[in-house]
Amino acid sequence: MKKFIIPSVLLSLLLSCGSGEKYFEKHAVIPQGATNEEIIDIAARVTPTRNQLEWQQMELTAFIHYGINTYTNREWGYGDESPKLFNPSDFDAEAIVRTFKGAGMSGMIYTAKHHDGFCLWPTATTEYSVKNSPWKDGKGDVVRELRNACEKYGMKFGVYLSPWDRNAVSYGDSPAYNKFFIEQLTELLSNYGEVHEVWFDGACGEGPNGKKQEYDWTAILAKIRELQPKAVTAIMGDDVRWVGNEGGLGRETEWSASVFAPGSYTHKKAANDSLGLNEMSKDLGSRELVARAQEAYWYPSEVDVSIRPGWFYHDYQDSQVRSLANLVNIYYRSVGCNSVLLLNIPPDRRGLLHEVDVQRIKELSDYISKTFAENQVVNGNSLWKAEAGATMEYTLKPGAMVNTFLIQEDIAQGQRVEDFLVETYSNGAWQYAAEGTTIGYKRLLRFSDCQPEKIRVTIRGTRATANISNVGMYYAEPLVEQNARVLLSHVNTAEWKSVGADAAMAFDGNRETAWTAEGLSALIVDMGKEEAVKG
Ligand code: FUL
Secondary structure (H helix, E strand, O other): OOOOOOOHHHHOOEEEOOOOOEEEEOEEEOOOOOOHHHHHHHHHOEEOOHHHHHHHOOOEEEEEOOOHHHHOOOOOOOOOOOHHHOOOOOOOHHHHHHHHHHOOOOEEEEEEEOOOOOEOOOOOOOOOEHHHOOHHHHOOOHHHHHHHHHHHHOOEEEEEEOOOOOOOOOOOOHHHHHHHHHHHHHHHHHOOOOOOEEEEOOOOOEOOOOOEOOOOHHHHHHHHHHHOOOOEEEEOOOOEEEOOOOOOOOOOOOOOEEOOOOOOOOOHHHHHHHHOOOOOOOOOOOHHHHOOOOEEEEOOEEEEEEOOOOOOOOHHHHHHOOOHHHHHHHHHHHOOEOEEEEEEOOOOOOOOOOHHHHHHHHHHHHHHHHHOOOOOEOOOOOOEEEOOOOEEEEEEOOOOOEEEEEEEEOHHHOOOEEEEEEEEEEOOEEEEEEEEOOOOOOEEEEEEEEOOOEEEEEEEEEOOOEEEEEEEEEOOOOOOOOOOOOOHHHOOOOOOEEEOOOOHHHOOOOOOOOOOOOOOOOOEEEOOOOOOOOO
C-alpha cells in the first residue's frame, strides 16, 4: 500500500474495508505534488456510493416524454399552450408500466414538467398544470398514476423536472425562480413515495424577461438529499453523467472514475475548462488526463436515447421507430459500454404506448433474454484478482457456439482495467477474438461465431489490482437491419467524398482509423450518386 500525503479534509472521505484497502467514496481530492503513480492509484480507489451502485445495476430503464407537446406535435413547447389541450382519451399508467416491466426494464423516469412549464401533477406553485385541463375534470394526476403503477409492478420511479421553464414568470429572476423550482421539487419528492432518480436536463434558455436564470444547484441538491436520500441526481446533478449524445452511443473507453466535474458543482466550469473538457469529450479519465486533474469523481454515464426520432410522440414518426437491430446495437453501446440505458418510449395522444413501440421493446427484451440466458463459460463468476499482464483461462461448456463476450469488474472496489484481450482456443491453437480498453460495471464485445474449447483473458493494463467479478460467453443470433432498403454495409463507399472537413477516415473502410472532431461538427458526405437507403 502506497503512502500519500492527504489533506485532513480528505481523511473523512477515506473509507477502509476489511482487506485494509483504502477507498474514496464518490470524490477524491488529488494532493498537490503527488506523483503520477500516486495519482493513478487514487483514481483506482474512487468508488460509487450505495445509491450509484444500485443505480448502475438497473442496466435497462425507460424514459417517458408525455405532456402538452404530445397534443401540439412539438418537441419544445413555448409555455403559452392552453392547458385545455391536455385531454387524453385512454391514459393508462398501468398498461404503460406493465409493458416496461414485461420488457425487463427496472425503472422509469417521467417528464413531470418539460421546458413548456406545464406540470403533469396538480401543483400548488402555478395554475399551469393538469388541474386546469379537462382531463378527469381537472382532478387527474399523471405523476400519481404512474407512481402507483410503478409501485404495483415493482418498478423504480424517477422524475424529470425541467429547470428551463418557458411559462414561469419568475424564470430569469434567479432567486425567485430558484424558490419556485425548489417548491415544485419539494412537492414531487414529498408526496409520491420513493423517487430513485431526479433528472435535470441541461437546456437553459432566456426567460420571458430576457434574463438568463442562474440556478442554485447547491440548494437544489441539498433539498433532494434531505427529501429523498436514496435518489441519484442526473445530468445537472452529481451522481449520474450524461453520456454526451442523444444517439445511444456510449464510449468504447468509458471511465466512471472520471475527472469530469459534475454539472451541479459551482467550480464545474473552471475545473472542466482547465482540463479542456466538456460532456462530449472523448477522454474523461485516461492516465494522461488524470495526471493533470485536481479532483476525481465517481460519475458514471447514462445513455438517453429515444426509440423514435423525437422525444415526444408524433404520429408521422410511426414508421421511424428504431429497428430491433438498431436497438440491440444501442444496448451493446450502452449497457455493454459501462452505462445505464435510458430508453425513451413516448405515449401517444391516447395516453398509451403505440403498438409499434410496444412490439419493438418486446422484441428487444426477448432478444436480450435469449442471448444472455445461459453463460457458456464454466465458473465465470469466481472473483479473479488480476495484476497487469495476468491471464486466466476459462473452460467452455462442450460444443458451445459463441460470438459475444461479457466481462465485469467489481466496481464497489473502483474501476481499474485499462486494456484487455480475449482469445479463443480451438483445433489446438489460440485465436484472437476481441479486445477492449475499459470494463467497469459491464463490457460486451462481439466477434465472429466460433466453438472454442476454452478462452483466455489477459488484463494487459490495469490501475492497481483488477477485480474481475464475472466473465461470460454467449451466442447472439445475427440480426438483419429490417428498416434498410439497401444495407449500409453494402453501399460502396469507394466513391464517397468528404465535404468541408477532412473526414474521409470516417468511411475509409478501416476500423482502425477515425475522424475525430471536438463538439458539434457536421460530417457531410458526397455519396457520388443517388441511393435509396432507409433507417
Ligand atoms: C433535452 C431536452 O431539450 C429534450 O427535449 C429532451 O427532454 C432530452 C431528454 O433532454 O435536453
